[in-house]
Amino acid sequence: MSESREFLYPEKWLSKASAGDRVAYELRMQIISGMIESGTILSENKLAADFSVSRSPVREALKILASENIIRLERMGAVVIGLSEKEIEEIYDVRLLIETFVFERLARMETSELVKELSKILEMMKVAIKYCDADEFSFQDVLFHETIIRAVNHSYILMIWNNLKPVMESFILLSMRGRFKDKYDDFTRIINNHELYIEAIRTKDRNLMIKSLHQNFDDVQGKVEDLWRSQQMLSKGVVQEND
Amino acid sequence: MSESREFLYPEKWLSKASAGDRVAYELRMQIISGMIESGTILSENKLAADFSVSRSPVREALKILASENIIRLERMGAVVIGLSEKEIEEIYDVRLLIETFVFERLARMETSELVKELSKILEMMKVAIKYCDADEFSFQDVLFHETIIRAVNHSYILMIWNNLKPVMESFILLSMRGRFKDKYDDFTRIINNHELYIEAIRTKDRNLMIKSLHQNFDDVQGKVEDLWRSQQMLSKGVVQEND
DNA sequence: GTTATTATACTTGTATACAAGTATACTTGA
DNA sequence: TCAAGTATACTTGTATACAAGTATAATAAC
Numbered sequence: 001m002s003e004s005r006e007f008l009y010p011e012k013w014l015s016k017a018s019a020g021d022r023v024a025y026e027l028r029m030q031i032i033s034g035m036i037e038s039g040t041i042l043s044e045n046k047l048a049a050d051f052s053v054s055r056s057p058v059r060e061a062l063k064i065l066a067s068e069n070i071i072r073l074e075r076m077g078a079v080v081i082g083l084s085e086k087e088i089e090e091i092y093d094v095r096l097l098i099e100t101f102v103f104e105r106l107a108r109m110e111t112s113e114l115v116k117e118l119s120k121i122l123e124m125m126k127v128a129i130k131y132c133d134a135d136e137f138s139f140q141d142v143l144f145h146e147t148i149i150r151a152v153n154h155s156y157i158l159m160i161w162n163n164l165k166p167v168m169e170s171f172i173l174l175s176m177r178g179r180f181k182d183k184y185d186d187f188t189r190i191i192n193n194h195e196l197y198i199e200a201i202r203t204k205d206r207n208l209m210i211k212s213l214h215q216n217f218d219d220v221q222g223k224v225e226d227l228w229r230s231q232q233m234l235s236k237g238v239v240q241e242n243d
Numbered sequence: 244m245s246e247s248r249e250f251l252y253p254e255k256w257l258s259k260a261s262a263g264d265r266v267a268y269e270l271r272m273q274i275i276s277g278m279i280e281s282g283t284i285l286s287e288n289k290l291a292a293d294f295s296v297s298r299s300p301v302r303e304a305l306k307i308l309a310s311e312n313i314i315r316l317e318r319m320g321a322v323v324i325g326l327s328e329k330e331i332e333e334i335y336d337v338r339l340l341i342e343t344f345v346f347e348r349l350a351r352m353e354t355s356e357l358v359k360e361l362s363k364i365l366e367m368m369k370v371a372i373k374y375c376d377a378d379e380f381s382f383q384d385v386l387f388h389e390t391i392i393r394a395v396n397h398s399y400i401l402m403i404w405n406n407l408k409p410v411m412e413s414f415i416l417l418s419m420r421g422r423f424k425d426k427y428d429d430f431t432r433i434i435n436n437h438e439l440y441i442e443a444i445r446t447k448d449r450n451l452m453i454k455s456l457h458q459n460f461d462d463v464q465g466k467v468e469d470l471w472r473s474q475q476m477l478s479k480g481v482v483q484e485n486d
Numbered sequence: 487g488t489t490a491t492t493a494t495a496c497t498t499g500t501a502t503a504c505a506a507g508t509a510t511a512c513t514t515g516a
Numbered sequence: 517t518c519a520a521g522t523a524t525a526c527t528t529g530t531a532t533a534c535a536a537g538t539a540t541a542a543t544a545a546c
Binding site: 286287288298302318319320 | 528
C-alpha cells in the first residue's frame with residue numbers, strides 16, 4: 001500500500017471536532033474537489049459504512065451540507081450539488097455584498113486595532129508562503145476576512161459568514177494547494193491585494209476597498225479548472241475504499 | 244380546563260413536518276414571543292419530555308435554532324438568545340441587503356410574470372385582512388418577499404433567505420396577531436407599501452423600491468413592545484405544562 | 487410480450503441504550 | 517470553618533433498534 005493522503009481536510013484542524021463534524025468537513029472537501037461528482041446520490045448507510053461511524057453523525061453532516069447548499073436532501077437519498085462556476089460566482093456575490101456592508105460600518109469606527117490584527121495575519125500569510133504551507137496560508141486567508149467581518153459585531157452578518165465559511169474554506173484550500181504547485185507567483189499578487197484591503201480600511205477609502213475585493217474575485221474567477229486539475233493530482237494518491 | 248391555544252405555530256402549516264421540525268417551529272415561536280426568556284438554558288432531555296418526543300428530534304431542532312442565531316449551543320445546555328431590538332434591526336439590515344441585491348438583478352430581467360404573481364399574493368393579503376386572518380396574512384406577506392427573491396434564481400441568496408425565513412415568519416406572525424387586535428388600520432399602510440413595491444419592480448424604479456423597503460422596515464421598528472404585549476395576551480391562554 | 491401485483495431490499499425518522507465527560511453537592515479530613 | 521476529594525446526577529455524542537414508507541425487481545395473470 002503506497003503512502004497516501006487519506007483525508008482531504010487537514011486533520012489537525014479537527015482536533016476537537018465531533019464525528020459528525022469530521023464527516024461534514026471531509027465530505028465537503030470531496031464534493032468541492034469533484035472527487036464526488038455532482039449528481040451523485042449519497043446514502044446515509046453507505047456513508048456511515050465508508051466513514052466507519054453510525055448514521056447519527058452522518059445525518060448531522062448531511063443536514064449541515066444541505067444548509068450550505070452543496071447537497072440537496074430529497075425523499076430518498078441526498079443529491080450532490082457541488083460547486084460549479086455559477087455557484088462560485090454566487091458565493092462571491094454574497095461575499096461582495098456582506099463585505100461591502102461591513103466596510104460601511106467600519107468606516108464609522110475606530111479601526112486601528114483591526115488594522116494591527118490584519119497586519120499580523122498578513123505576516124502569517126507571508127510566512128506560510130515562504131514555507132510553501134498551502135493549508136496554513138488558506139487558514140490565514142479565511143481568518144483575514146473573518147476578522148474583518150467579526151469587527152463590526154453584527155450577529156446576522158456573522159450568521160451568513162458562518163454559513164458560507166466552510167464552503168469558502170474548502171474551496172480556497174483546494175485552490176491554494178493547486179497554485180502552490182504551478183502558480184507560485186500568484187501569491188505575491190494575493191498579498192498585494194490584501195495589503196490594499198488593509199490600506200482601504202485604514203484610510204476608510206471605499207473605492208479602494210471595492211477595487212481590492214473585485215480584484216480578489218477576479219483572481220479566483222476561472223480557477224475552477226485549476227480545481228479539477230488539483231483534484232486529479234490529489235485523487236491519484238487517494239486509496240479508493242470501494243469494496 | 245378552559246379552551247386554550249396549545250401551540251403558537253399554526254398546526255396546519257406542519258402537516259408534513261417531522262417531529263424535529265415541529266419542535267423547532269414551536270420552540271422558535273416560544274423564544275421569539277418571549278414565552279421562553281432570553282438567557283434560559285434549555286436541556287435536551289427536558290425538551291424531549293416537554294414535547295413528548297425522544298432526544299433525536301430535539302437535537303435536530305436545537306441545531307436548526309442555533310444556525311438561526313436564536314439559541315447558542317454550549318458545552319452544557321443551549322442558551323436562549325432570542326430577538327431583542329438589536330437582532331431585529333440586524334435582520335432588517337440583511338433583508339435590505341439581499342432585497343436590494345435582488346432588485347438590481349430584477350432590473351435586468353423580464354418581470355411581468357413576477358408582477359402578476361405578486362399582485363395575486365397582494366389580493367390574498369387583502370382577503371386575509373378582510374377575514375381577520377392574521378396567520379394567513381403573515382403567510383402571504385412572507386411569501387410575497389420570498390417570491391421576489393426566488394425570481395432571480397440565485398442559490399446562495401436563497402440560502403440566506405432560508406436561514407432568515409423561519410425567524411422572520413415567526414416574528415411577523417406574532418406581530419400581526421397583535422396588530423389585528425388593536426392596530427387594525429396598520430394593514431392599509433402595509434398593503435399600500437406592498438403596492439409600492441410591486442410598482443417599483445414593474446417600473447424598475449430603484450429609488451421607489453428602496454423607499455418602500457425602508458418604509459416596511461420603519462413600520463416594524465419599535466414593534467418589539469407590541470410583541471411582548473401580544474405575548475402577554477397569548478400566554479394567558481396557554482396551559483403551562485410544568486409538573 | 488405486456489401489464490398488475492406482490493416481495494424484497496432499500497430508504498428515512500424516531501426511540502432507546504450506552505459511553506464519556508462535567509458540574510454540583512456531599513462528604514471527609516484537618 | 518474550610519479545603520480537598522469523591523460521589524452523584526446531570527450533560528453531550530454516538531451506536532443501535534425498530535417502524536413506516538418507497539422504489540426496484542420478480543412473479544403472476546392475461
